[in-house]
Amino acid sequence: MVFGMATTKITITVENHQLEEIRALIAAGAAASVSAFVKHAVGVSLSDAAGWREMLEDALQQTGGPLTKKERAWADTLLSPHGQKRVPRKGKAA
Secondary structure (H helix, E strand, O other): OOOOOOOOOOOOOOOHHHHHHHHHHHHOOOOOOHHHHHHHHHHHHHHHHHHHHHHHHHHHHHOOOOOOHHHHHHHHHHHOOOOOOOOOOOOOOO
16 A cells, blocks of 8 residues: 555646746756656645745735725736736635
8 A cells, every 4th residue: 555645637738938948957867857857846846835824914014904995996907017906706616
């Protein structure tokens, strides 16, 4: 019996040049496989997002608490690409 975290196989789409670079890293021994590289990249990205979220929450606590609807709308307008409206989130994705 193997103990560990459950995994799910998915399909992703990357630019051709990105796949070439990943395969070059594998050939150089920097990664075991495309799957291992992507798994590591996802882990790093999730850790970065958690760090930014923690930093934002700390900054908000130091400056008066959560954003108001008006402040969030202003930030969304400022941070969203031109011509794209952000769709409000109803909950967490599965």
